Every structure is written in structure tokens, then in C-alpha cells.
Amino acid sequence: MSRIVGIDLGTTNSLVAYVDEKTGVPRVIPDRDGQALLPSVVSFVSEGVLVGAVAKRQLVRRPESTVYSVKRLMGRGYEDVKEELCYLPFKVLPCEGIVKILIGSREVTPPEVSAIVLKSLKERAEAHFGESIEKAVITVPAYFNDSQRQATKDAGRIAGLDVVRIVNEPTAASLAYGLQRIREGVVAVYDLGGGTFDISILRVQDGVFEVLATNGNTHLGGDDFDRAIVMWLLDDIREKHGVYLGRDLEAMQELRLAAEAAKIRLSAEERTVLTIPFDAFTYHREITRGELERLLERLVDSTLLPCRMALADAGLASADIDEVVLVGGSTRVPLVRRRVQELFGKTPHSQLNPDEVVALGAAVQAHILAGGITNMLLLDVTPLSLGIETLGGIVSVLIPRNTTIPTNARELFTTSVDGQRIVDMHVVQGEREVAKDCRSLARFELSGIDPMPAGMPKIEVVFLIDANGILQVTATELRTGKAAAIEVKPTYGLSEADVGRMVEESFTYAEADVEARLLIEARNEADTVITHVERALGQGRQLVGADERETIVTALETLRRARATDDRVLIRETTTGLNRATEHLAELMMDAALKGALASRRADEIMEK
């Protein structure tokens, strides 16, 4: 069997991993610079597309054409996401059930953006093995519904990958842990990532990883933490500097990145200082861990209800849990750890890197599928109940949530009018009793029924949820035994034809070549330095003499001219030249800023007393 890699397609970062056949140990594949994490960011530039760290550096420069956190849009309709669109700098439009992202005059769908990330990982793996990689296991949040799973599968296809399995992130993580030290018992996996939250309760016994229950929220994660911090900073800036930056796309990206960095620092430190230079002023703010925790408390606490619901569905109490495993970068936040520990009354495990453990688990599952491991088996569940709409809009559940997959349900349909040749059915997913409150998955049309008196035809419809958690529907007319034709209209998602077209078009989103990328990077760097120097000249011109000012202005002009050329070496050199010319000014400004920050801190302390 050909090689299968494991891919964690994350909200913030993505990774690719494989199991070393000699040692049986799963390993993450790093890029040429040794980086394992590929930021899930795609920037559309005239030279092509940029992916990963290079794209991430475009966030502030090109907010409108740099797409991040696209996982939150996967398999979603406009109505699902419209409330959070105001936080995204790129334009998102409704489009036949799904959403499209508008980049200049180009439209791309979320699966196409994810495909660009997947393709980059595919190429990374190909460079590593020196062979073509065509098959992958891709992970998704356990609480992803059918449309979100399907969208992920579509992304794989567009990237030229045969997605042999969609596996749930928390269960993948449990496989990675299980491989290292198989222990029998009941395990709770708490997975809080950049954009999604999952809780899965598993029983591990004799190498079988049986998921008992799962719950979660596909719209809760580190992104929401950052957003809470940004909202708070916006208020603080308005108070201190009298400006509201909420509508300034570039400033918002600066704030978001600074908030994220401060949040990360506060996992290790008790207090940290944020310094963000804007055109008109430089913003300083000290944040303590206590302040951060007050901002995040509500969000963190909202993960506890799904945990309790999963326990209830598994028929267990928190005392029945033998081990707790933490997965996802957001579980580094001390408040999260504290809350999980309080809930389960146990110190959670986090020996494996929470950023990598899902990819490692995906690699293990890939190895199982390739026949490399035969003593481990994962039995997962479907996270949401599947039902059909009946008369009056009430849902009749066919497959309850937390049913082990693969699973199926059969239902008999008939006609209500003499000679009726078509029967419609509406399939929904969710826990509400009324169909309109659930997630519409698809409308099916059974056609080609022989004309008979009403109620005579007996059409047996089989709903099968496969091991990917994806629904397949087949129908048979029982009297004739012939398969009924089914036309599926997915409510959210791409049609077969769409995916086919996107596979063909995917080459238009080829990654910019190395030379183009280096030029973009050089220009970026130049832009950053130019902006900083303009700002410094504006804010600190009184700090240096006329001669020094003159030298800086000349160097600035030289760089501006160089930037307009395609000569990246020249741009680099003149950028260094300008940097050197402003070293002294930068030092003076830093001193002034430090004094300012100290003064304001002292003032705060006095206020507190």
C-alpha cells in the first residue's frame, strides 16, 4: 500500500506527520527551516499565493487579501458566520448555501483556501520522502457536522489528495498518547484549539479506543480569547488616546497579533507589556495575568457545560475518569488548566506537545489504515443526532448522537397521492426537536417511483454514516427491488461538479516561486522600515539635530526608489542602510518610551493605593 500521511488542518497552524516504519514512532515533518508548524494563513499576491509564515507576515500589510482562520468558515452558511465577519479583514460573501471570500476581483471558497495549505504540506512531505504523496488522513474537530467534514474532504481533493479518512482531533490525540503508553481506563480528552473546542470521553481497553461520548463547540477557541483582549484594548486606547481603531483594518491586525503574543507570554509570566507603534502615537499597556483571566473567564467556563454533557451521555461521573489529556495550543493558558483540573479533580496530562499531538495521532491512524499497526483500533462516534423532518416540521431521529460509527438506519417511505412518482425528504443534524432549529444537511429527492395508489410503494431508505462521520444515502423500492434514483441537494457544500472544476483551477493558486517570494519579503521588510522611520521622524524629530535628520531623510528616499525596482538585493541593502541611519534615533526614542511607560506605571500604582 502506498504511503499515507497524517495531517492536522488547524485553525491557526497545520502540520503533517508520518510513522517511522523502522521504529514505529510518529514524527512531525518540519519544513526546510526546521519549523513543524505551518501557519494556516494564505495571502493572495499578484505573483501567486503565499502560504504559512510568509503569508502570516502579510497580515498587517495586506489585511484584505490575507486569509486566516478559514477553518471557522468551512462547511458553513452565511447565516452561521455573519456575526463574526466584522472581525475578519477580508470580505466574505454569501453564495448558494456556502460562503465565498472575495480577494480583489477573485472569489475563493473556504475549501480552496484550505487546499492551498494542504498542498503546501503535501509538497513538504514529498520533499521529505522524495516521492509523490497521494493519500492522507486529515483531522477535524470531533464536533464538526456533516457539511464541515465534507468541506474538509473537498479541500483534500482540490489539493490532489485522496483523503482516506477524516478522523476526529481528540481521538487522534488519544491514539498518539495511547501508542506511547497504553493504559487501560477511561480517558477524557479536552481539546481547545485556535477556533474549536472538543471534549471526548473514551474507554481504552485491549488496544481498542472506544469513544463513549463527545461534545463541543466548533466556534470557540484561542481566536475568541484574542478577540476578547482586542475589544478590551480598543476601549483602553479610546480612553487614553481618544481614537477608536475598530474600523482600521491594519491597526486591528496589529492589535490582534499583539494580543495573541501577550496572551502567550502571560502563560509563563505574571505580567507583560504591550507596545504597539501606530502612526499618531505609540500605545503602551501593561497586562497582568489576573486581568487576562478576567477577560477569558466567561469563555473558558463555557467549555465546562459540554464536558458535563459528554459525561452525562457516557453515563459517567467526573470521578469515573481515570486520565485527562490536554490537546490544542489554548490549553497552555493556566486558567484553562485550572478549570479542567477542578472539573475532573485530576492533574491533566500534557507530556506530548499540544500543538503536535493531533498530527502525530493522525499519522498513527494513517499507519493503521496502511496495515502497519494491527493491535490498535479506534471506534469513534457521530457527534450529532441525525434525523429527518416529518409532518409539522418535527424531527424524527434516525441515528442518535454518540452512536458508534460506521452505523446505519433504515426507514420506509411511501407516497401520499395516487400516482405520485417523487418523494422528498429533508435530512437534518442536531439536537433540537424542530427541524428549522437543526442543521439542514440535504434535501433528497427519490424519483422514478412506478405510479401506484397512494401508500402502496414501499421505498426503503438506508442512511449510513461511514467511518469518516459522513452520511451516505441509498434507496430501494421494495416491491420491485430496484434502486430508486436519489438526487441530493446538499444545503451547505460544493457539488461534485464544483469540486471537479476547483481541482482543475487549483493550479491558478500555485505558490509564488522562491524568487518572487524573496522579492515580496524584501519589499515587505522595506515597507515596515519605511513606516517605522516615517513614524519616528514624526514623533521624535526634536530628539536629533538637523544634520542627522537630513541623513535619515536621504536614506529614506534611497530606499523608496530601490523599493520600486525588482532588485531584491538592492532593496535589502538600502533597507539595511536606512536601519543603520536611524539606529541612534531609535535608541533615543526607546529611552523616551521607557521613561514614559515607567511614569505611567508609577501613576497606576499610585492610583491603586
Add this chain to the structure above:
Amino acid sequence: MDHFEVFGVPRRLGIDAAELQRKFYELSRRGHPDFHQGAPPERQAEILAASARLNAAYRALRDPIGRIEYLVRLEEGRDTREGATVKPKAPPELLEEMFEIQESLQEAQSSSQPGGLEAGARATLAAHRERLLARHQEEEHRLRGPLSEAWDSGGAAERADVITAFKEALAARAYLRTVIDDIDEALGEVREGHVSHRRH
């Protein structure tokens, strides 16, 4: 193939949970699609169907009450799908109390107070709830214990009566569950897993 046949066990209700789980894992290891990725597509479809059948069988048989619901459907030739087996029906001796409860519930619905109820009415409803819950548990014990044993030891003639008794007990249990859920809602104590009670 019915769920009992999938596990190769007779149509009996006395099933050891640990033994059933052991068999489930063993059969899963043998027939899970994960271990047959190299098989031709037709064979894979068969394996998928068999795996789905195994999972459905395990789900239906592992819970003592679910097992009875399945058995009733099977005996009556209604082997279609999981879900409600019987229509909820009030136990006759409780009719009077039900009437009272329904009245309080309606009152709660029409009241504008948060929680919808005064302290006195709340206490009365809570007391009703306790009694109904005890009764609900009683029905479950009867189903799992004496009635299941009667099925396993009975001959064909007795078994027909046991099926009737199963249906009555299941209907009463379903009814009690619905009323308890309604009371919880009125008391503003909608608990997690509330939906699952209604559904399964």
C-alpha cells in the same frame, strides 16, 4: 440477521455486559473497515455494512431497557430502526395525580414570573416529581428484573404475555419521563442531557 444473531447469542435478555463488550471488541477487530483498506471496493462496501450492523447491534443490546425495546420490535416484526417503540401512556392509577400536575404546569406556562411559579406551587411540583421519579425507577426495575427473567425462562405461551407486559411498562416509563421533563422545564431546572431523555 437480527442483533442477537450478529453476536451469535440466543434471543434472551440476560446478557452479561462485560462479556458483550469483549465480544464487540473481538468482532470489531475482525471486521472493522480500518483493517480492510486494501480490499476491492465491493468487498469494502460489504465490510462497511457488516461493521454498521455490528455497531447497531451493540448499541441496541448493551442497554438493558434498549434491549427490551428492540426485542419487542423484533417479536412484532417491526425491525425498522431505533427510537420510540411504544406510545407513552399514563399508568391508570396515576391519572388523578396527572390531572393535578397538568394544571400546575399550565399555570406555570401562563404565569409571567421568572421560573413561572410561586414557592408553594414549586414545592408541590417538586414533590410530584420525586414520586414520579420513584415510579419511573420502579418500572425500570420491573423491566430489567422480573419481566426480563420471565421472558428468558418462559415458554411460547408465557412469552406472548410478557411482551404485552413489556409494552405496558415501556409505555408507562415513557410517559413518566415526559412528565418529569415537563416538570423540570417548569421548575427551570432543565438539566444537561434533557434532550437525550426525550429522544432515546
